[in-house]
Amino acid sequence: MNNDIEKVLFTQDQLNKRMDEMAVRLNKKYAGQEPIVIPVLNGAMIFASDMIKRLNFKLTIDPMKASSYAGTSSTGKVKIVQDVKSDVKDRPVIFMEDIIDTGRTLKALSAEMTKRGAKSVEVIAMLDKPETRVVDFHADDYGFKAPNEFLVGYGLDYNGLYRNLPYVGVLKQRVYA
Template sequence: MNNDIEKVLFTQEQLNKRMDEMAERLNKKYAGQEPIVIPVLNGAMLFASDMIKKLTFKLTIDPIKASSYAGAASTGKVKIVQDIKSNVNNRPVIFMEDIIDTGRTLKTLTEVMRKRGAKSVEVVSMLDKPETRVVDFKADDYAFKAPNAFLVGYGLDYNGWYRNLPYVGILKQAVYA
């Protein structure tokens, strides 16, 4: 798998450092509250798992699975494949996402949770790729700004592969072209 990577962008150490900083902010903000943390599957599994271990407040973990991609391209339509089971009414919601690309998925999901009566909705993402945004959406916090390249590793995939790489890297174009 490493041979398919053009360049490593963010190492495990860099990710850990930023997650520590992000968790510190969340721990202050949500002390005494009981938010529902919603990892967006499958991509956010590794990031969310590592982030959640750094949080010191009571929380409920309830993943959601949404899809808007077919292979390497966005379909433009967001579909909730697996919904959460928790009642979000009057509870803070924290989405944990791997990457905000077009912005469609998180914009849709945050709107859904607001309609369901969430007390607040916050989006924490490992990566933000603002160059590819097609809707008006911003994360509340993100670890790193990502270049407009096909990224894999640390939960990010191409056709289900590369999620288990311990870093975020740029996939060689020859692999997905």
């Protein structure tokens, strides 16, 4: 797998350091509350797992799966494939996402939780790719700004592969061209 990577953008150490910083803010903000943490599957599994271990407040973990991609491009339509089982009414909701790309998915999911009566909705992402945004949406916090390249590792995939790399890297174009 490593031979398919053009370059490493963010090492495991860099990711860990940034998650430590984000957790400090979240621990202060949600002290005494019981938010529902919603990892957006499948990509956010690894990031959410590592982030959640850093949080010292009571929380419920309830993953959600949404789809708006076919291959390497967005279809423009967000579909909830697996919904949360929790009642979000009057509870803070924290979405954890691997990368914010077009912004469509998180904008739609955030609006849905607001419609369901969530006390608040916050989005935490490992990566933010503002160059590819097609809707007005911004994460409340993110690990790093990402370049407009095909990224894999640490939850990010190409056709389901490379999620298990312990870093975020740029996939060589010959792999997906």
